[in-house]
Amino acid sequence: MFLNHKPNRPATYGEANRDIIRVLLSPSMGYFALLALVTTLMIYGGYSWYMQLRYGLGVAGITHPNMWGVYIVTFVFWVGIGHAGTLISAILYLVRSKWRTGVYRASEAMTVFAVMTALLFPVLHLGRAWQMYWFFPYPNQRYLWVNFKSPLMWDVFAISTYFTVSAVFFFIGLVPDIAIVRDHSKGAIRKVYSLLSLGWAGTGRQWHHYMAAYGFFAALAAPLVLSVHSVVSWDFAVAITAGWHSTIFPPYFVAGAIFSGCAMVITLLLPLTIAFKWEKYVNIWHFEQLAKMCLLTSGILTYAYATEYFVGWYSQNPYEWQIFAWRATGEYAWAFWTMVICNCVAPLPWYIPSLRRNPWVLFIVSIFINIGMWFERFNIVVSSLSHNFDPSTWWYYWPSEVEWGIMIGSFGWFGFWFLLFLQALPAVAIAEIKELIAPPVKGALEAK
Amino acid sequence: MTNLNRRDFLKALGITSGASALSACGLDDNRYRTPVESILPYVVKPDQVTPGTPTFFATSALQGPHAAPVLARHRDGRVINVGANKRAPTAPAVQAFNLYELQKHFSPDRVTGPMKAGAPVSWEDGLNELSAAVSAKGAKKVAYLGGYKGPALEQLVGEFADIAVFWEPTGYDALVDAAEALFGVRAMPHYGLHKAGYVLSFGAPFLSGWGDSSIAARYAEARDPNVGHSVVRFGLVAPHRDQTGGNADDWMACAPGSELVVARAIAAWVANKKGASAEIKALIGNVSLDEAASASGLSKEAIESAAANFAAHDSIALPGGVSGSTDLAAATYLLNLAGGASAEMFHFGGFSGRVDGYAKLEALKAALDAGEIAVLLVDDANPVYALPGGADFGASISKAGLVVSVDSAPSETAALASLVLPTSDVFEDWGVEQPVAGMYLTRQPAQSALHDTRSLGDILLAVGKAAGVAAAAPAPAAEGEEAVEGEEAVAAPVAAGFSAANWQEYVKSWVRANLFSGGDFSAFWEKTVIDGFVSAAAAASVPGLVAGAYAFAATEAQGSGEYFLHLHNHSQRLDGRYANQPWAQELPDPMTGEVWGSWLEVSKATADALGVGYNDAVIVTTPAGEFEVGVHVLPSVPDNVVALALGNGHTAAGRYANEYGVNGAAMATLAKDSKGNATYGPIKVSVKSAGKKADLVTAFSTFGMSDEGRSFGVAVNAGQLAEHGDAASDHPGEMTGIHHLQLDARLREKGISDFYGLPDHPNYRFGLTVDTNACTGCGACSVACYAENNLPIVGKVKVAEGREMGWIRINRYWETDQGGQDDIRFVPMMCQHCGHAGCENVCPVLATYHSIDGLNAMVYNRCAGTRYCSNACPYTVRRFNYHSYAWPEPFNLQLNPDVVVRTMGVMEKCTFCVQRIRQVKSAYKDGGNFTATVPSEVWEQVPACAEACPSQALTFGNLVEEGSKVVAATKSGRRYQPLEELNAFSAVTYLAKANFHIEPPSHGGGHGAGHGEDHGDAHHDEAGHGSDDHGEAAHDDNHKGGEDHPEAGGH
Secondary structure, rough: OOHHOOOOOOHHHHHHHHHHHHHHHOOHHHHHHHHHHHHHHHHHHHHHHEEEEEHOHOOOOOOOOOOOOOOHHHHHHHHHHHHHHHHHHHHHOOOOOOOOOHHHHHHHHHHHHHHHHHHHHHHOOOHHHHHHHOOOOOOOOOOOOOOOOOOHHHHHHHHHHHHHHHHHHHHHHHHHHHHHHHHOOOOHHHHHHHHOOOOOOHHHHHHHHHHHHHHHHHHHHHHHHHHHHHHHHHHOOOOOOOOOOOHHHHHHHHHHHHHHHHHHHHHHHHHHHHHHHHOOOOHHHHHHHHHHHHHHHHHHHHHHHHHHHHHHHOOHHHHHHHHHHHHHHOOOOOHHHHHHHHHHHHOOHHHHHHHHHOHHHHHHHHHHHHHHHHHHHHHHHHHHHHHHOOOOOOOOOOOHHHHHHHHHHHHHHHHHHHHHHHHHHOOOOHHHHHHHHHOOOOOOHHHH | OOOOOOOHHHHHOOOOOOEEEEHOOOOHHHHOOOOOOOOOOOOOOOOOOOOOOOOOEEEEEEEEEEEEEEEEEEEEEEEHHHHHHHOOOOOOOOOHHHHHHHHHHHHOOOOOOEEEOOOOOEEEHHHHHHHHHOOOOOOOOEEEEEEOOOOOHHHHHHHHOOOEEEOOOHHHHHHHHHHHHHHHHOOOOOOOHHHHHEEEOOOOOOOOOOOOOOOOHHHHHHHHOOOOOOOOOEEEEEOOHHHHHHOOEEEEEEOOHHHHHHHHHHHHHHHHHOOHHHHHHHHHHHOOHHHHHHHHOOOOOHHHHHHHHHHHEEEEEOOOOOOOOHHHHHHHHHHHHOOOOOOOOOOHHHOOOOOOOOOOHHHHHOOOOOOOOOEEEEEEEHHHHOOOOOOOOOHHHOOOOOEEEEEOOOOOOOOHEEOOOEEOOOOOOOOOEEEEEEEEEOOOOOOOOOOOOOOOHHHHHHHHHHHHHOOOOOOOOOOOOOHHHOOOOOOOOOOOOOOOOOHHHHHHHHHHHHHOOOOHHHHHHHHHHOOEEEEEEOOOHHHHHHHOOOOOOOOOOOOOOOOOEEEEEEEOEEOOOOOOOOOHHOOOOOOEEOOOOEEEEEEEEHHHHEEEOEEEEEEEEOOEEEEEEEEEEEEEOOOEEEEOOOOEEOOOOOOOOOOOOOOOOOHHHHHHOOOOOEEEOEEEEEEEEEEEEEOEOOOOOOOOOOOOOOOOOOOEEEHHHHHOOOOOOOOHHHOOOOOHHHHHHHHHOOOOOOOOOOOOOOOEEEEEEEEOOOOOOHHHHHHHHHHHOOOOOOHHHHOOOOOOOOOEEEEEEEEOOOOEEEEEEEEEEEOOOOOOOOOHHHOOOOOEEOOOOOEEEHHHHHOOOOOHHHHHHOOOOOEEOOOOOOOOHHHHHHHOOOOOOOOOEEOOOOOOOHHHHHHHHHHHHOOOOOOOOOOOOHHHHOHHHHHHOOOOOEEEEEEOOOOHHHHHHEEOOOOOOOOOHOOOOOOEEEEEEEEOOOOOOOOOOOOOOOOOOOOOOOOOOOEEEOOOOOOOOOOOOOHHHOOOOHHOOOO
16 A cells, blocks of 8 residues: 555655655645644633633532542643653664654654643643642742652653653754755745754764764653653552552553554654655554554553452452442443553554554554543543542542543644644654665666 | 922822722721721720630520520621530530521621612611501501510510411421320420430431420430440331431331321330329320331331330430321320330420410411401511411411511511511520520620611510500519619519610510529629520429320321322421521531432332432422422332422522422421321322433432441441440450551561651640541531631532532441441541641642641642642542632621631641631630640530530540540540541541441451451451551550450451
8 A cells, every 4th residue: 555655766865855845845735724723722722721710620520539630631641642752762762773763753743742732731730720830849938848749749850851851852853854954945944944953064073973962862861751651650659549559550651651652653643654755764664663562562551451450359458449340340431441442452453464554454543542541541540539438429520611622722732733843844854764775876776 | 290309299199099098998888887997906905805816795596496505706896606605504516507597697688678668768767667557557456477586575576466476387386285285384395315215206306406405415415325324226217217317226117197106006015014104094095016017017026126125215205397296296295204204304394485386377367368467577487488388378468457577588478578677686686585494595796787677676666665555564664774783673573565775675674574583683684694594493393194185196198199298307407497598508418418409308119110210300299289309319218208308499588598499398288187286297199200300419429328348437336335435445446346457567566556657746636536426417517617617608500510618528328237227327527637648748839738736737828729639638528619709798797707718729628627726725825824735625625516516426635635535535445537547547536336236346357337358367467457556546466365355356
């Protein structure tokens, strides 16, 4: 099919430049339609938040004991999405994995924007969002300090660090490519690109320093991939709530994050590759590697789910066991089984090589995984709180319109940045693609 | 202006801004007489006023038909709370109803000034119109219809009106008439429950506002295992379990209307067993247990066992509730005599005020219909709403020449008045009450009138004077204070006529005439007003029977249909008199959790037969019409009965009452028992599904009714409890049989009870004891908390979303014991002020922290609203301000100035009333004690909940002080803490409830909380199921053998 297309000859440096920069020069009507759509979603989300700021959190569906709901679910979802990019760009870089090259730029962009999206939620879920600066330990005359024992405080540092490092790493990778765009652009925009390219001229000395810096940042970013979602999982694991209070959470969350992140890369990049005709640079082999990552992490997740049940039963802790039994059989069973089907069952077809090389199967299963991973967080956040310790307070939480609005708005916000990125910056790493292309030695083509 | 220099500019600026600030003070807009605030301190401090400290006025508040001695807490010109007058002998606490009176006082729906035909008039014009109508009455009569408000007012009304009816809508007339028929006294019985070993009730809601203000305390005393080493057993013969019935140990669900025959059968059985006099036997008649069994649907064994219990103990029988008849009351009186109840337990020195039965009201109605009434004064009585359907009192009222409402609260009856002369309420007026025989309560204004109201006494005096009403009694000499000062005036003339200068003087002269026994009256009066009561112990004696025979007759069932409709008083709104008080609307019904409206209780079988479930609407067809209501499925009624609370479905009683629920009273037809008293039962109805959802809102979880064996509601064997009481036990909590996972024994041997250690509490660790055996689920603690801590009312829609703000909720756990008896356990749940609080660690901004006094403190200003603390709280006691809530004026005047009003986005929870703790500490220091801690007995009732609890189930104290009650409770054999195994080290100790149906724990595994898991093979050395081992209650865990360690027997 499309992506199995084998070019009759490899791309040249010039073709790589042109194919990838072409996208930036000619936005289509479809692009503007998509941009209009995500902007609308974003405005709807903004309006929803305005309603919440004005009338209070009462417009959301949360209530005791379900003090967290869709906001935190979606927050964890986006933090998870924000994992694959740095994993692909940093860890795979360090292990010199070749398939990374075609997909890493888009994944990295996805990471930065997903973390930007995730960062919205800790603010907008607050009862008093205007006091968000209190979460930073700044010196003040009132001797007010933050509580470093609180996992939310750890979140502040973990996520802001992760965001900073991911964004810087993203930008460093972009510098040589921006220089290429600069060279292909004219007018005022050329000045912007000139500024962003930091005077990149592609000299040997620049490349020498550049590669050292890139390797350094890759090494810095790699552990953050593991730490940030571990810290996010502590939001739950540290609290005493049954169904949260579990040591399995950090590895389980990291695996889930990589799972959802890789699936999201497939979801985003597959249509792009086809639409932009980038078969020469990103093809089915890349997606197959992503699918294999998903298969691995899906297996880890399935094992983690099973372990949770085993521990719930084996511990004879009535609260734990009640939660896990209820998750699978109670009022939220539909959410639980959605999660199991999407995360444990849906990826199974990928074990068959022909299916994981089929773009349709790839795309549809990746959508399932995205849905499933949202529901995984829903199960964790909502059902544990819903049936907490005191049976007289048990409650059935259902999100309100405002919560749905803000969640949808977050997708709009993410899409908005991603679309701007597609139009402004090369979505495939041109400089690195060129490393895989035979150097333009005179007569080289003929020699092959 | 070019010469304007900087100094002049500043002067001008100062003058103009000062002037505008002054004019903005709004002196003319002082509608509710809010205090004019001044930032300057007093140069000469007025008497009684210390800024920042409350002043207390001993007065009496109404509590349904009764009055209770209370202390009104006055701050800055207004009453902000009502507390118990602990000096008075009758009531140790306030009840929720006293607080509803407070909210009634501040109701935004009160009439704020005289009105004529809906338009404001001046008092002069209003009084002139009334005077003119009274003086022009001619052959017609002046009638008064109102609730009873004490003997002084009764006397004045008697002089003013030709017909005076002091009407109580629900049930009291039957009690008085039965007493008259049997004993020749028109009085209500006094039930000395505290001496009882067995209480057999036929449905009287004696823990829900039916009895006098201290009946719940007397019941709690009988229930207290430490007093007399017995626990009263409570048998209930009734077709429905209301809040009072929820406390019953044995519920015998009889067919509606069969209570009478059961009562007589038991009485006959007991009379035989105890050898009662032939006179009593003759009055009871010969009713066999078989007869009772077939009429009631109960088993003969059940009735016999109730009778045997009755005969075996010092027992008291209580009559029926609103559906009870005069005959049932008489039968219970005879049962008490047959059982040999002592005078202390049963005499007719109960509420001795005047309550008129339906007969009087009927006479008034006849007079109205005949056009004989020139003027009708209506005060705090609402027959248009409360009479059973078909009475059509409204039509009769309109036949009076002039209908005057002398009540400031709106009601369906007051709405028919053409002239409204709003009267001051109990917090603004003078008065005398007689709650029980031998005791009088004085009432004094605890604040100046909130609105342009006058006291009813002043109105009557003024109109009486102006219209020249001939007083029934000779007019007394004018009694100015100066005339009597210092005089011996033993036989002072009875105050009468309309000569008194004002109502205050009238009350004073009434007191002088009736209560003063000589000496210095001025000193006596001063002491009386300060104390709030005059007590003269009346000798109690068992009344002598005057009746030779009593004709018992069952009340005929009305209507037809397959179900009985059982009507009962609402636990908070009673017969509807408190329906417009938002606290009474929002406080969950203790049994169902229902708020803001009506519900129909049906059994599971009935619900299945009708094909409905929770919140499905059904249509109930009664003889008086049909109504639609939502279904609440609960095993509180037998299969052939559906139950509906009265007190809802108002149409003109104010914004919080109107349109919520259905008026059950209007749905009954006017039925009379054999003695002519109106009754609400039995009614037969047909019920069918309406095929749609209703709008019920319950504050309880709809997921289940039990605590799922999680040791929230725990019961212990009553016999064992009675034997040991709360004496310090070597194994605290051993009676409950609950065993928790705990630390490894090797750690405990080293004295390590906890990995982290408790926070340091050098002087205080405040704690609370909750005796679930004494708790009756009435909710007074919760209402007191609303009043004290400025908790907002959120309304029906928001409660449906789960946003109620109560800091104390009364969990109701419905457990089924081994014997198949339902045991309903009320467990008040508030912040546990944990030593290791889950909430404290997770707050990112340190808005909640552990104070040095052991309080889990909450800094509202610092809270940013992550709500993480609530998620981390295993007790789910934190409440979040989802919105900024409003207090419609003048509710805002009730706000406690010591407690901040929280705004949107902030978490809040129980503080143990930290503001009161501060006051106590400051006062102690002011007394010169700078180093010592405040002794424990001072603390016992400091928080509002503990102060309010009518059964004194809550005790506050200092856990650091050995010898305080709270420390003693931690050593009791029935102590427990919900979720203790989480090691939160809660500061609240619960004491388990007595239960007559469960076995004491015989080995390691107990049954009290359903913790029946196998403990036999658990090894203590390895995180086994040991008994608890907390700091204050540590014990040696090396087992010495089963004989002295009952719970170790299984090892």
